[in-house]
Amino acid sequence: MKEITKRTKVEIAKSPDGLEGPGFFATKLEDVVGMARKNSLWPLPFATSCCGIEFMATMASHYDLGRFGSERLSFSPRQADMLMVMGTISKKMGPILRQVYEQMAEPRWVLSVGACASSGGIFDTYSVLQGIDKIIPVDVYVPGCPPRPEQILEGVLKIQEMCQNESFRRRESEEYKNMLNSYGIE
Numbered sequence: 001m002k003e004i005t006k007r008t009k010v011e012i013a014k015s016p017d018g019l020e021g022p023g024f025f026a027t028k029l030e031d032v033v034g035m036a037r038k039n040s041l042w043p044l045p046f047a048t049s050c051c052g053i054e055f056m057a058t059m060a061s062h063y064d065l066g067r068f069g070s071e072r073l074s075f076s077p078r079q080a081d082m083l084m085v086m087g088t089i090s091k092k093m094g095p096i097l098r099q100v101y102e103q104m105a106e107p108r109w110v111l112s113v114g115a116c117a118s119s120g121g122i123f124d125t126y127s128v129l130q131g132i133d134k135i136i137p138v139d140v141y142v143p144g145c146p147p148r149p150e151q152i153l154e155g156v157l158k159i160q161e162m163c164q165n166e167s168f169r170r171r172e173s174e175e176y177k178n179m180l181n182s183y184g185i186e
């Protein structure tokens with residue numbers, strides 16, 4: 001019985017820094033929103049080849065992405081905030097990937113999983129896009145061919161860190177708009 005209790009112990013998300021006293025807790029709105037975003041990322045898996053199989057392992061019970069609040073996959077860009085690109089992206093597929101990115105609402109984050117998505121990998125050919133950052137901005141790159149599920153989890157943790165620390169003003173900033181404009185995205 002003791003063993004079961006030990007194994008089923010669930011840790012709750014860490015609350016942001018703030019002032020605490022009997023019956024009250026005061027903190028910044030930005031930190032609370034960051035905490036909520038961090039722990040409820042909805043991934044959109046854009047998996048085209050072998051790295052997608054590693055993603056399946058990442059979702060399955062042994063690694064269980066659900067432990068990080070991301071068990072709810074979305075195959076609709078409008079209900080997703082973390083685009084996970086996994087696998088070889090051909091130049092023909094590029095416009096589709098970009099359309100998916102454009103249909104996602106802000107704030108959105110992009111995780112490029114594996115060598116193919118990040119740089120074309122071993123496919124230095126006329127038909128393969130040499131990195132998805134040629135067409136959409138990427139927040140975190142996960143190296144490897146294929147990356148192990150632990151590496152994919154680490155990439156998600158890095159995105160979570162960005163969610164937690166992102167200021168409300170970032171998406172409205174000139175710098176961010178200029179970055180999107182450099183991709184031809186309004």
Ligand code: SF4
Pocket residue numbers: 049050051052086087088114115116117121122144145146147
């Ligand atoms: S990086 Fe390697 S494992 Fe991943 S899609 Fe490319 S060839 Fe496959």
